[in-house]
Amino acid sequence: MEDPRGALVVAGAADSMTGTADLDDARRRGSWPTGRMRAVWTGTIVTAALVVGAVSVGEAHDFWIIPNAFTAPLDTRIAVRGQTSSLFPTSVSAVTPDRIAEARVLTADRDVAVRDMSVDGTSLILGYRPAASGQHVIGVRIAPRNVRESPASFRLYLDLEGAPEARLRYEREGRLPPVGGDSITRRYAKYAKTFVEVGTGRRAFARPVGHPLEIVPLSDPGALRLGDTLRLRLVMLGKPAAAAKLHAGSVPASAALGDTVAARRAAAGDVSVETDATGAFAIPLRSAGLWNVRTIQIVPAEKGSGADWDVHWATITFVVKDR
Numbered sequence: 001m002e003d004p005r006g007a008l009v010v011a012g013a014a015d016s017m018t019g020t021a022d023l024d025d026a027r028r029r030g031s032w033p034t035g036r037m038r039a040v041w042t043g044t045i046v047t048a049a050l051v052v053g054a055v056s057v058g059e060a061h062d063f064w065i066i067p068n069a070f071t072a073p074l075d076t077r078i079a080v081r082g083q084t085s086s087l088f089p090t091s092v093s094a095v096t097p098d099r100i101a102e103a104r105v106l107t108a109d110r111d112v113a114v115r116d117m118s119v120d121g122t123s124l125i126l127g128y129r130p131a132a133s134g135q136h137v138i139g140v141r142i143a144p145r146n147v148r149e150s151p152a153s154f155r156l157y158l159d160l161e162g163a164p165e166a167r168l169r170y171e172r173e174g175r176l177p178p179v180g181g182d183s184i185t186r187r188y189a190k191y192a193k194t195f196v197e198v199g200t201g202r203r204a205f206a207r208p209v210g211h212p213l214e215i216v217p218l219s220d221p222g223a224l225r226l227g228d229t230l231r232l233r234l235v236m237l238g239k240p241a242a243a244a245k246l247h248a249g250s251v252p253a254s255a256a257l258g259d260t261v262a263a264r265r266a267a268a269g270d271v272s273v274e275t276d277a278t279g280a281f282a283i284p285l286r287s288a289g290l291w292n293v294r295t296i297q298i299v300p301a302e303k304g305s306g307a308d309w310d311v312h313w314a315t316i317t318f319v320v321k322d323r
Contacts, residue, residue, distance in 0.1 A: 060161060061086050062294050062315055063095075063190040065140055066257065070222075070319045071197040074133050078196055082124055082140065087263045088249060088292045089317075095124045101143035101189075106209060107134045108202035134201025135222055137193060139209035144189035146307060151177040154184055154309070161311075162245070163298050175300060177308075187307035193316045195221050212237055213297055213312035215246075218280065221318040226288045228320070233279045236297055236312065240279025246295040247272050250320065253289045288322045 083091035097117035116127030158167040191211035249270035
């Protein structure tokens with residue numbers, strides 16, 4: 001791994017969870033109840049928040065990294081901003097440098113570690129100056145954290161985060177701890193990727209960063225236009241993730257990253273997709289602007305690993321231009 005000199009800036013925001021935004025996020029993730037269950041759920045939201053407990057600490061948000069320029073000349077400072085929230089591409093507070101397990105930039109033949117980290121307001125700043133032309137894949141991995149919670153809290157967490165199918169499947173298989181039983185340890189970690197074109201050169205989009213959960217493009221995200229279709233594959237622990245749900249959406253390129261009004265308006269057009277048996281899926285790009293693809297996967301942890309359940313969050317961002 002090469003130690004970079006100079007500055008690619010990656011800004012990150014830490015995890016928090018606040019009432020109204022999270023109800024909107026539940027709708028966006030497809031976990032918003034309807035009919036009688038919706039009435040019960042909304043009528044007991046305060047109780048639910050108390051049951052969730054650890055979720056209110058704020059781990060229930062996506063993490064994105066977003067460059068301020070998706071193309072740049074060689075040896076030019078590139079700025080990439082990381083955002084953490086339930087509403088793309090807004091952010092809430094800073095991830096501190098000690099929480100970053102790994103930040104890397106990959107080209108077709110190089111792998112550069114990013115070590116220059118600081119905090120500026122609601123952003124974590126990392127620095128890097130590219131020394132090679134071509135497509136750059138930027139990947140950031142936030143170190144895992146553990147949450148101790150009751151079985152009831154864990155079930156509610158699955159529903160809130162858009163994984164009721166997983167809850168039902170694990171219940172049928174007898175893998176969920178019984179309500180009222182001993183508490184469990186849920187471990188969560190987050191991974192983000194984006195792509196920057198530095199001059200002209202070899203492509204790198206298909207090169208995996210190696211995150212435990214990773215969205216890997218099968219077609220080039222570097223020259224997307226309105227009306228194109230981006231093909232991708234979801235890989236979990238080195239294997240294709242079949243029948244997994246993902247969500248995608250965009251905001252206009254002119255929208256400010258902190259514009260929550262524009263972000264909420266754009267989120268209404270988010271789409272959901274499911275991977276095939278090979279982990280592959282496709283996103284039809286029906287609008288120009290800044291796009292994200294995101295997913296959360298919840299699986300039993302390996303025995304002896306220090307946790308009962310693992311929660312993996314993964315995102316990618318890219319830009320789509322007008323025709």
